[in-house]
Amino acid sequence: MNKFSIYQYLLILIVLVVGSIYALPNLYPTQPSIQVAYTDSAKSADQALLNELENILKKNAEDDMQNDPSYIDADEATKEIMVKENAYDEIFLRENKIVIKFSDVETQLSSKTILQKNLLDKVIIALFLEPSTPSWLKKIGANPVKLGLDLSGGVHFLLEVDIDTLQNDRLEGLLDSYRKSFRDEIIKVDNSYVKDFALYFKFSDKSSYSKALKKYTEESQSISGLQYVITERPSANEIKLEYSDIALREIRDYAVTQNLYTLRKRVNELGVSEPIVQRQGKDRIVIELPGVQDPTAAKKIIGKTANLEWRLEATSRTSPLRKEEFNFKENEFRSAFLEKAVIITGDVVSGAQSGVDENNQPQVSIDLNLDGGRAMQKATSGNIGRRLGVLFVEQKTKSELVINSQGESVIEQTTYIEKNIISLATVQAVLGTRFRITGLSSQTEASELALLLRAGALAAPMKFVEERTVGPSLGKENVELGMKSIVIGFALVVLFMTIYYRVFGIVANISLIWNLILITGVMSLLGASLTLPGMAGIVLTVGMAVDANVLIFSRIREELKDKDPQTAIRDGFARAFVTIFDANVTTLIAALILYLIGTGPVKGFAITLSVGIVTSMFTAIMCTRGMVNLVYGNRNIRTLKI
DSSP: OOOOOHHHHHHHHHHHHHHHHHHGGGGSOEEEEEEEEESSTTOOOOHHHHHHHHHHHHHHHHHHTTTOHHHHTSOHHHHHHHHHHHHOSEEEEETTEEEEEOSSHHHHHHHHHHHHHHHGGGEEEEEEEEEOOOHHHHHTTOOOOEEOGGGTOEEEEEEEEOHHHHHHHHHHHHHHHHHHHHHHTTOOEEEEEEETTEEEEEESSHHHHHHHHHHHHHHHOOSSSOOEEEEEEGGGTEEEEEEOHHHHHHHHHHHHHHHHHHHHHHHHHHTOSSOEEEEETTTEEEEEEETOSOHHHHHHHHHOOEEEEEEEBOOTTSOGGGEEEEEBSSOTTOEEEEESSOOEEGGGEEEEEEEEOTTSOEEEEEEEOHHHHHHHHHHHHTOTTSEEEEEEEEEEEEEEEEEOTTSOEEEEEEEEEEEEEEEEEEOOSOOOSEEEEOOOSOHHHHHHHHHHHHHOOOSSOEEEEEEEOSOTTHHHHHHHHHHHHHHHHHHHHHHHHHHHHTHHHHHHHHHHHHHHHHHHHHHHHHTOEEOHHHHHHHHHHHHHHHHHHHHHHHHHHHHTTTSOHHHHHHHHHHHHHHHHHHHHHHHHHHHHHHHHHOOTHHHHHHHHHHHHHHHHHHIIIIIHHHHHHHHHTTSOOSOOOO
16 A cells, blocks of 8 residues: 555655765865966976975975974984975976865965966966865765855955046046047147046147147046047147046946956856855955855956957058057067057957867957948958057056065055057958957967956956955854754654654654755755854755655554554655645745845855755655665554554
8 A cells, every 4th residue: 555666765765865976975075275377377287386385395305303402313214204294285286277286275365366466467376275085086076065155165365446546547548539639620739648547638720729728628528528638728729638536436436337247157167156246435346156166266266357459550651649559468588569549459359169270270350330330341341451559458566575664664556558460461351340360379378368358348457456265264163053953953853753743753854864964965966055144044955845745644643543554654745745745836036036036145045945845845745755665665554643
C-alpha cells in the first residue's frame, strides 16, 4: 500500500546525490590571496614578474625577522625556509595573472602595501579570497556558495569622479566651438586659451568685443539659470568666461549620473551576481561585487577611462595649428600627425565585438549609431585614399613614493590623459555604420576594448579612493554568528521532533538535514550570493520544513482514530499535501516579489527563502514519504505510535 516505485526512489536518489556534490565545495575553506597583473592589458604575467614578486616578499620577510633570535641562530638552509614560510604560502601563474596565497589576512594586507610601494604603476594588485575547491569539482561546475560582502565574499570599490578634468575638457570643447562660431560670424580674435578653469578671449577691436559679449550673454541664459560668469575687461578688449555654480552643479550631476549608468553596464558585462553600484555624496560612486572571483579584471574594467577618437591623417598642407603628433600604441618610437578635428568618438558606438581578421590578427568589429554613421560617411566620402587614424584615449594614473608630514613613506597618485594611435589605415571606400579596427597587439586588448565600447565611455575620469574586502573582522564574525544561529535553531528542532514524534521525528530530522544540503547545493549551482539576511532565510526555511512535517504527522494521527496504520499513513500524506502546497506557494509568491523589487540584502533573503521553500517541499513530500515507506511500507502493523 505505502510503497514507492523504483523510479520514484531513483528520482530522490539522483536529486540528493547531485545536491550533495554541488554542496561539497562549501566544506573547503578559502585562503587570503592577492592577484597581480600587468597594468598594460597587452602584457600577460610571466615568470620574470613572478620572480620579482617572490624576491620582494622574501626580502620583506627577511627584514622583519632580523631581530628574531631563532632566525639569527639558524643555519642558511633553515633561514631560507623560515623566510619563505613568512613571506607567503604559495605563488603561481594562472592565465594572465599571478596568484599569491597567504596564511592570514594581516600578511595579505601588509604584502599588498609592500608590493605597491615597490612596483607602483607597473602592476594592478587586487585582494581576494582564493577557494581551495578540488579540480574535479571545478570541472563539473561545482563551486562554493558566493558570500555577500557582509559575509566576506566580495570586493568593495569607492571611486571619485574627477570633476576638475571634466570641467577643463568642457572648456576646451567650448573654446573650439566659439573659435568656429567667431570665424563664421567674422568676429576677429587675437588670442584665446584655457587657464585655471576659465576661458580667455582677446579681440582685435571694440566691435568684435561687443559682438562676442552679446553672444556670451545670450548663450548664458538657460532654464536652470546663468551658465557663465562673465568678467568684462573693455580696456583690453578681453573677456573671461567661467562656469557658474549652477552650471558646475549640472556638469557634476551629469558626470556622476552618466558614470553610474556606464559602470552598471560594465559590471553587468562582467557577469557578477547581485552587484551594488550606487552614488555616495556629490561625486563618489560605491561598487560592491559579492562573490567576485577575478577582482583584478574587475578593477581594470571598472576603473578604466578609455575612449576612441577617429581623425584623418594630416597632410603636408595642413596648418601646424590644426594638427597633432601621436605615438603608436604598439611602438612608441613610431609616430604620425593627425588633424585636431575629431570625426567621431566612442560615444556613438552602438555595438562592438572582438575577433580575428583574415590574417588571424585581433580585431574589433564596430557598429555606429545613425549620427555616427552620417559623420563617418561625410568625412570619408571626399577623402578616399587618405589614411584614417584611430586614437585610443586613456586616463592613466602615475604613482610615486613621497614622504608625508609624519615622515612616513606613502604613495601619491596623479592622473593624466594618454592618446596613442592603434590603427592608421588607408580609406578604400566610403565608411558607414559598420567597419572594423585592426592593429591591436593582443586578443586580450581587443576583448577589453570591445567590452569598454559596448558599456560606453565614462563621462568623466575616475580614480580609486578605496578598495577592500569585507571579511577580516566583521565578515568573519557575521559568518560565525549566522552559523551559530542555524546550528542552535536546528538542534532545538531536532531535539523536539525526536522526543515528540519518535520514529517519525527521526525521519523528519533526516529530511531537515537533506533540506539544508539541497539549499546549499542549489545556491552553489545557481551562483547566488549568500548574505546575512540570507542566513535568516535559511533559519526560516528550517522552521517551514518542520511545519510541513508536523502537518503531515498531525494528519496521520487524526486518521489513526478510525483507520488502520497503513491507510492512515497514505491518507495523512495525501490530505496534508494540498495544505502544504497552498501555504508554500503563497510564501513563494511573496519571496519572488521581494526578489523583483528588492536590492542587495533583501534580494539575498528572497533567493534563500525561495530556494528553501522548493527544497523543503521536496524533502517533506518526497524524502519523508520515501523513508516512512521504507520503514513501514512492507510491514503488517496493527498499532502505530506517533
